[in-house]
Amino acid sequence: MSSVPHPLAPELRAVSGRDLAGLLLSLIIVAAPHAARTPWWLTGLVLALYGWRALLALLRAPLPPRWLLLLLGAAAMAGIWAEYHMLFGRTPGIVLLTVFSGLKLLEMRTHRDAMVIALLCFVLIITNFFYSQSIPAALAMCVALLVIVTTMVGFNAPRRPPRANLRTAGLLLAHSVPAALVLFLLFPRVQGPLWGLPQDAYAGITGLSDTMSPGTLARLAISDTIAFRAEFQDKPPPPRLRYWRGPVLWDFDGRTWRMGATEIAPFKAPTGGDARYRYSVVLEPHNRDWLFALETAASLPQDARFTADGQIVARRAVRERRRYDLISIADPAPEPRADPATLRRALRLPQDFNPRATALADEWRRDSGSDAQVLALAIDWLRVSHIVYTLEPPLLGRDSIDEFLFDSKAGFCEHFSSAFVFLMRAAGVPARVVTGYQGGDLNPVDNIITVRQSDAHAWAEVYLRGRGWLRVDPTAAAVPSRIESGLARAMPEGASLPLLMRPELRWLRPLRYNWEAITHKWNVWVLGYDPQRQRDLMAFVGIRDADWRNLTAALFIILGILMTLLVAWSLRRLTRPDPVQRAWVRFCRKLGARGVERAACEGPRDFSERAARSLPRARAAIGRIGELYLALRYGADAPPAKIDELRRLVRELRVT
Numbered sequence: 001m002s003s004v005p006h007p008l009a010p011e012l013r014a015v016s017g018r019d020l021a022g023l024l025l026s027l028i029i030v031a032a033p034h035a036a037r038t039p040w041w042l043t044g045l046v047l048a049l050y051g052w053r054a055l056l057a058l059l060r061a062p063l064p065p066r067w068l069l070l071l072l073g074a075a076a077m078a079g080i081w082a083e084y085h086m087l088f089g090r091t092p093g094i095v096l097l098t099v100f101s102g103l104k105l106l107e108m109r110t111h112r113d114a115m116v117i118a119l120l121c122f123v124l125i126i127t128n129f130f131y132s133q134s135i136p137a138a139l140a141m142c143v144a145l146l147v148i149v150t151t152m153v154g155f156n157a158p159r160r161p162p163r164a165n166l167r168t169a170g171l172l173l174a175h176s177v178p179a180a181l182v183l184f185l186l187f188p189r190v191q192g193p194l195w196g197l198p199q200d201a202y203a204g205i206t207g208l209s210d211t212m213s214p215g216t217l218a219r220l221a222i223s224d225t226i227a228f229r230a231e232f233q234d235k236p237p238p239p240r241l242r243y244w245r246g247p248v249l250w251d252f253d254g255r256t257w258r259m260g261a262t263e264i265a266p267f268k269a270p271t272g273g274d275a276r277y278r279y280s281v282v283l284e285p286h287n288r289d290w291l292f293a294l295e296t297a298a299s300l301p302q303d304a305r306f307t308a309d310g311q312i313v314a315r316r317a318v319r320e321r322r323r324y325d326l327i328s329i330a331d332p333a334p335e336p337r338a339d340p341a342t343l344r345r346a347l348r349l350p351q352d353f354n355p356r357a358t359a360l361a362d363e364w365r366r367d368s369g370s371d372a373q374v375l376a377l378a379i380d381w382l383r384v385s386h387i388v389y390t391l392e393p394p395l396l397g398r399d400s401i402d403e404f405l406f407d408s409k410a411g412f413c414e415h416f417s418s419a420f421v422f423l424m425r426a427a428g429v430p431a432r433v434v435t436g437y438q439g440g441d442l443n444p445v446d447n448i449i450t451v452r453q454s455d456a457h458a459w460a461e462v463y464l465r466g467r468g469w470l471r472v473d474p475t476a477a478a479v480p481s482r483i484e485s486g487l488a489r490a491m492p493e494g495a496s497l498p499l500l501m502r503p504e505l506r507w508l509r510p511l512r513y514n515w516e517a518i519t520h521k522w523n524v525w526v527l528g529y530d531p532q533r534q535r536d537l538m539a540f541v542g543i544r545d546a547d548w549r550n551l552t553a554a555l556f557i558i559l560g561i562l563m564t565l566l567v568a569w570s571l572r573r574l575t576r577p578d579p580v581q582r583a584w585v586r587f588c589r590k591l592g593a594r595g596v597e598r599a600a601c602e603g604p605r606d607f608s609e610r611a612a613r614s615l616p617r618a619r620a621a622i623g624r625i626g627e628l629y630l631a632l633r634y635g636a637d638a639p640p641a642k643i644d645e646l647r648r649l650v651r652e653l654r655v656t
Contacts (some may be wrong), residue, residue, distance in 0.1 A: 013111050016158060020057050022151030023105070023117050024050055029144040030124040031098045037131065038095050039083055045076060046095075049102025056106075069103050076103075094127045111155045118155075121148045133527050135519060149173060178562050186555040188548040189531040208246050208286070208435055208456060213256040214396050214404075217414045217435070223453035225284075227437060228292055229520055230449045232279040237294065239439055241275075241330050243459070243471065244292040244451060246436035248309040250345055254353040255400055257418060257433050262313070267306035269298045272333030282523055283322045289313045292436060292451075294328040295471065301326060308342070309432070310469075323528050334468035338430075343463060346430035354401040354422060361426035371429045371464050375472065378423055382477040387411065389479040413475045417458040420474035430463040434471070445517040579643050580632045587625055587650045591615070594655045604629055618655050625649050 027050065035043045049072075056063060076099045077087060084092040101120050108114055125141045125148075150162070150169040157165060209216065228244075230236075249257035277294060291304055291312045300306060301324030305313050314322075364377045388410040396403045401419045404411050411419075417433050424431035438457035440449040459473040538546035543554065588598050588607075596614045598607045608626025612619040628646045632638045 013158070015108055015111060015114050017057055018162070019111070019114055019151065019154060019158075020054070020105075020108075022147065022154060023108075023114060023121075024054060026118070026121045026144060026148045026151060027098075027101055027105075027124075029140065029147060030121055030128065031101070033128050033131070033137065033140070034094055034098065037091060042076075042079070042083070042095050042099070045079075046098045046102050049099070049106060053102070053105040053108075063109065064106055066107070069106055073100070073103055090130055094124075094130075097124060097127070114155060115152070118148055118152050135522050146170065146173065175566060179559060182555065182558050182562065184529070185534070185537065186551050186558065188551045189529070189534050208288070208290075210247050210249075210259040210288070211256050212249055212414050212418070212433065212435060212458060214400055214411070214415060214418070215393065217412055217456045217458055220453050220456045225453045227286070227451045227453055227455070228281050228283040229523075230279050230281050230294070230440065230451065232277060232447070232449070234278070236279075236442060236447070236449055237275070237277055237330065241294075242439050242449070243295045243457075243473075244437040244440075245295050245297075245310060245312075245434060246290055246292055247434075248307075248311055248461075249433040249435060250309075251348070252350060252418075252422065254350045254398070257421075262311070263308040264305050264313075265308040267300050270296050270329050270332035270335070273298075273329035273331055275330045277328045277330070278325075279328070280323060280325045282520070282528065283318060283324070285319050285321060287317050287319055289315070289317050291318070291322075291324065293326050296329055296332050297326060298329045298332075299325075299327040308339075321523060321527055323524065323530075334470075336466050336468045338463055338468065343430045346432050346463060347425050347428065349422065349425050354399045354426075356399075356402040356406055357419065357423055358426045360405075361423045364423075365427045371462075372467075374427045374429050375424070375462055375464070378420065378427075379472070379474075379477045382416075382420070382474055385409070385478065387416070387478050389475065413456075413458045416474040416478060417460050420460045420472070424460070424462055432461050434459050434461055438473075443513045443516055445513045446520065448517070448520055450516060580629065580638065580646065583643075583646045583650045584629050584633075587629075587653065590650070590653055590655060591622075604633070615655050618653060621649060621653050625653070 031046060055061075077096065080092050080095055080099075081087060086092050087096060097120065101117060101124070104113065104117050104120070108117060121144070125144055128137055128141055131137075146166075146169055149172060150166045153165040153168050153172075154160070154162070157168075208220070247259055249259055251258045251260040273296075276298070279294070281292065283291065291301060291314055293312050296310070297306075297312055300312065303315055304324070305315065307313060360381075361374075364374045364381075368374045368377060385405070386409065387405075389412070390410050391412060393404075393411040393415060394408045396408070401422050404415045404419055421431040421433050435456070435458045437451045437455040438459070439455045440451040442449050457475070459471060459475065461469045462472050463469050534551075535546045538544075538551070538554075543550055584604070591611050592598070594615065596611045602610075604626060608622055608629075612622045612626075615622065625646065628642060628649070632642055632646060
């Protein structure tokens with residue numbers, strides 16, 4: 001193929017420096033968010049490929065040979081395989097696309113190649129939403145979309161100024177907004193994650209685990225990530241009642257607590273209670289099946305189940321943001337009955353671990369006449385033990401309970417709950433560990449409680465005959481400020497805390513509250529627009545049976561109406577003369593009224609010169625109008641000031 005592009009084939013036109021700059025800017029915007037999620041050497045490789053192409057353009061040097069690009073591509077694929085042990089997962093697949101974008105830049109010569117890169121930019125925009133659907137991410141991708149469309153407009157209008165191309169791109173995107181809104185509202189929603197997502201699509205999601213060992217919750221508690229939000233219909237519960245129940249841990253091997261087998265049980269709403277709370281929860285994805293509820297749940301969310309130990313679990317892992325409604329009762333009437341096998345399980349302990357803690361529990365049992373007295377002695381002992389609450393506990397050895405209680409005397413909530421349940425079991429009192437969250441920050445802007453990973457907590461439940469399972473928080477017994485005032489107040493001075501919990505940054509909290517209120521609305525009304533909300537909207541507008549057939553029919557009807565209106569508006573603009581042409585038509589009419597009519601075959605310059613000769617008194621004005629019309633009609637630009645001048649001259653023209 002000849003290196004000289006055919007004048008009638010715009011797709012074969014050579015790529016200009018402006019086109020390359022637009023493509024590079026587009027690629028940098030869509031690839032930049034991935035840099036924080038990929039190894040430094042892969043990010044450096046992509047930047048090196050982009051920079052290499054820019055340098056070749058500046059130096060007007062030839063592009064690298066094809067064999068070199070193939071070698072670089074093979075080396076990049078080998079490196080990605082070595083890093084991720086796969087090529088088509090979520091992260092490795094996206095990195096591979098960004099590397100290929102750099103290699104495509106290095107072989108780009110014509111607008112046909114440039115169009116391929118522009119389309120690849122659209123694909124990379126979508127990949128960013130695999131990780132984040134937040135408002136900043138959406139705004140950044142909107143900017144990227146505007147830059148890409150502006151660059152594509154420039155491919156077809158190489159002589160237009162960038163500002164005009166930007167205006168055209170903005171107009172095109174504005175035209176697409178109504179159709180995008182209709183698609184968002186009416187396109188049939190599919191419940192659950194996308195079928196084609198790779199196996200690693202949910203890797204790296206943080207949250208509670210089904211195991212607990214010393215240090216696990218302490219590491220989680222330094223995270224400021226939101227776990228869920230709860231919106232109450234009436235007044236929210238006080239901090240001391242904000243126990244959000246999660247996984248229940250039964251089995252202990254001397255160091256780690258595990259859930260073990262979970263038994264699904266029929267749900268029975270509790271009775272009695274001091275207060276009843278109605279609320280909705282917006283739960284962030286955590287790749288597990290448990291749902292968090294304020295103790296004690298008196299209702300079940302839709303498509304959820306109940307376990308014998310009081311957990312609420314979904315039928316599938318929570319891999320996307322989920323909203324559900326709940327009712328909870330504070331301090332309900334006890335359920336004194338318990339399965340004997342369950343009580344035996346709640347007494348199991350590994351042999352030959354923690355002899356000092358075992359001896360202490362035996363002493364409590366000898367000094368007590370009932371399980372309730374053992375429990376009272378344990379709580380009194382914790383209150384006077386002077387154990388320090390810290391996010392940085394020392395490492396513990398084989399007898400971790402003994403070392404925590406008698407040597408280090410420093411730990412986080414998992415240390416307290418683990419030691420307490422061990423002591424209860426060693427004293428013959430059935431007990432289990434409950435993990436979840438405690439507390440939550442009440443936003444004064446929208447009165448929604450935000451629960452973060454830093455609110456992760458572990459407590460104990462003890463079974464007393466005739467009273468059933470009772471919640472006992474050993475952390476609250478030793479450090480009451482943790483429950484009443486939150487994590488920051490309970491920490492020793494100078495302890496490491498999440499960024500916005502630090503006292504010196506308290507002035508940022510109003511900004512944070514307002515931002516989180518906006519984010520919650522975004523999550524509920526945009527990201528939370530699920531099939532149920534779609535059915536509710538359709539019922540509101542009169543479509544009762546909103547199945548996929550009705551939704552598809554409504555979608556195509558409305559899109560057809562919008563397309564018809566857009567085509568009619570475009571045709572009206574095409575048939576309506578522009579301001580310059582309207583001024584010229586008025587000018588010709590004025591001269592025609594004085595007997596100087598323009599012939600159909602006569603051009604603007606010839607007509608202006610003939611009219612100036614026929615009407616010598618208006619020679620100067622006619623000549624200026626002709627010059628302005630030629631410049632505005634056939635020139636590269638049409639400044640508004642010149643258009644206004646042409647209108648004024650035609651309006652003021654007097655021919656006698």
